[in-house]
Amino acid sequence: MNNLNIKDLDHLGIVAGIIDEMGLVEIIDEEVGTHPQEKLSVGTIVKAMILNCLGCINAPLYLLSEFFKGKALEYLLGEGIKAEDLNDDKLGRSLDKVFGVGVKNRFTKIVLKAAAIFGIEQKSKHLDSTSMSVQGKYKERIEDEEDEQTKAIKIKFGYSRDKRPDLKQFMLNMICSGDGGVPLFMQLGDGNESDKKVFPQIIKDCQERGSSGFAVEDV
Known part of the structure; x- marks a missing residue:
């Protein structure tokens, strides 16, 4: 008998499908930009964070790679992606990029598209x-900068x-x-x-x- 490699999908497959239908990854990547040499785009990182938050038991961001161990990552995030690719350095840089283009306007653009797709x-x-x-x-912010x-x-x-x-x-x-x-x-x-x-x-x-x-x- 051939060895079986069993991985979990659970309800995250449904969540990932809804995210894909919304076009969330594409919207974020269009706004933030992508690099041909990067394995994970910022949009894919955000998708991974959402899946973590909507898991039955979520993990802090620095343990995100642990959360995805044993899960069917290629179905959830894309071909060739491994749990160790979701390291905290990559997550931090991705969050900085999202913040740099403005979170409020990106959020509104995504949810309005989702509302149109799902008939809200x-x-x-x-x-x-x-x-x-x-x-x-908490330190006071420096207004001039x-x-x-x-x-x-x-x-x-x-x-x-x-x-x-x-x-x-x-x-x-x-x-x-x-x-x-x-x-x-x-x-x-x-x-x-x-x-x-x-x-x-x-x-x-x-x-x-x-x-x-x-x-x-x-x-």
């Missing part, structure tokens, strides 16, 4: 925010939605579709930013892109 109605949308508490020390596209958020004390005023935080603003609550827009903000100040600009920006029908919460 966008007649009504909900805009809301929440605070994300953090621990530890950053442009609007890539500037870092400020970790600050502010109004805490999770009742932790003792912790610094950052804000997460999100627009979801009225049909199924699918995220259509995502933006991080400083920990002390005000909804009343930020929401009107978010709505204005989205309306200029042709979106309307907002329901605003917690203003």
Whole structure:
């Protein structure tokens, strides 16, 4: 009897198929760029991170290669790709490249394409925010060294939605579709930013892109 080489696919095969149908890898690679000598494109790295996050038991990024050991990587990510190719240096460089082209606009482009493919109605949308508490020390960003596209958020004390005023935080603003609550827009903000100040600009920006029908919460 020939030796059998058995590898796991699990539900990740379905997730990978949906990612492929959305064209997520191609969108990211088009924006970030590719190199003919690289084995893994940035889009493929992002796909691997998503599969890790949606696994039954996910792993921190520095253990991503361990997460994919024993899995059918060639079916999930592409021919010739091995678990050891997903090292933390490659992941870090890929995240830097995505950040460099602007996460917010890339996210919106991807989800709007996905919404069109899967028939998500966008007649009504909900805009809301929440605070994300953090621990530890954070340096202040240097304003003069950053442009609007890539500037870092400020970790600050502010109004805490999770009742932790003792912790610094950052804000997460999100627009979801009225049909199924699918995220259509995502933006991080400083920990002390005000909804009343930020929401009107978010709505204005989205309306200029042709979106309307907002329901605003917690203003």
